[in-house]
Amino acid sequence: MLYSALLSLAAFMFCLSVFLVHRASVLENDLRKLQGDIILQFNQPRSEGVNGKMAKMSERREDIKPSTLPNSLSSLKVSSRRVKRQQGSCRAPTSFLQLTANTNKQPDIKGNITVIPWTVSAQQGNAISQKENRIVVQEDGYYLVFGQVLFKSPSTVMGHIIQSLSSTRTERTPTELLCCLQEMPDKTPANTCYTAGVVQLLQDDELELVIPYRPHSLISMDADSTFFGVIQLN
Template sequence: MCDLTHLSNLRTSVCLTSLTMLYNALLSLTAFMFCLSLFLVHRASVLENDFRKLQGDIILQLNQPRSEGVNGKVAKMSKTREDIKPSTLQKAQSSAKIFSRRVKREQGSCRAPTSFLQLTANTNKQPDIRGNIAVIPWTVSVQQGNAISQKENRIVVQEDGYYLVFGQVLFERPSTVVGYIIQSWGSANKGTSTELLCCLQDMPDETPPNSANTCYTAGLVQLQQDDELELVIPYKPEVLITMDVETFFGVIQLN
């Protein structure tokens, strides 16, 4: 009987001890959770204050003008070139170069094509003799643009500017000196001509009778609208002018 009573008391004591330990554990856990909650509330409050401060700085930065006047002059921007990272600066420079090349390419594509005109001797006709000069009858070989045109045996300039003028004549049975003159008839002073280029070919007397040679010249000249260019040859009966592709006359617009 005593043993049963002792055993019952022992069980009761163990249960009470277990309940006490469980209670203490729950109490400790509750205290820990309470402290954790207080810490989280404090951190949330700190983060909210930081967020509000950052938001205020951003709004202030956005509302701030890009530049301010200083004594009537525009103040420098807050960030100088030295403040920018090298990589960022290099990327910006590269983008600027690409944009510049693109703009130049687009401008070049919109530019009007260069005008030029080349005449060759008309093989179906003979040189026109006018007193002491000979004029070659021309026909258009190649032409582009509207700044240069043909009028009878002359080249007419339609726009002011600089031009490359060139010509060549193939002579046969030349005498001592052969050549030609490229002259301009200005629109302002019609009736008078201006010598632009001159080509002379000196052939020695011992040159074989059936020999041939070309006389070529070219130069840059400034021409006005409606100027007319003409190639004339001092006439010599003993000199034959070859009406061939080797004889030509032309103008190229440079600007």
């Protein structure tokens, strides 16, 4: 009898230990699942209402609207600026033309004026071209016109005039645009006369630089001393 009682007690204790081990394993799994749910709740937006998924989706939409729209607008502004820069970079380059004195020729006296023989030293674009000793405008617009002459004549006053021959007039009489006068020193005469200005020109207008007649005028034909040019401004 005692032996049977001990055997039954041992079997009961064994079953109890197996049951406790199983419950402990179940409780451990439940605890891990609960921890995972808590971590997930902290990482996700809080939801209210009966349908939690719909609440989360609505909160996400509300969160997206104020944050993404400004970014989209700013990206549009940046892209529009890039387009403008690309359009600006695609514009035709500014046209200009600079003439320097031709050292192989001598100044030409025509009536009461002296004309310097010119040669092209720098040119870009199609809005300005050269015709003999004149500059021809190919497009209407505003232009910067400039000219310099180095005089070596012993005289009271030396200078030059930049004039235009308009294409709109029936008689192509010259119109004075810019004028430069320079008093020459008595000893070692050498003085530059420079002038520049912005003028409105029309297509086919012709510009020339002339020197009022001086019988004994001496002009430097160096490229860095005597030059004549036009730059397109628009």
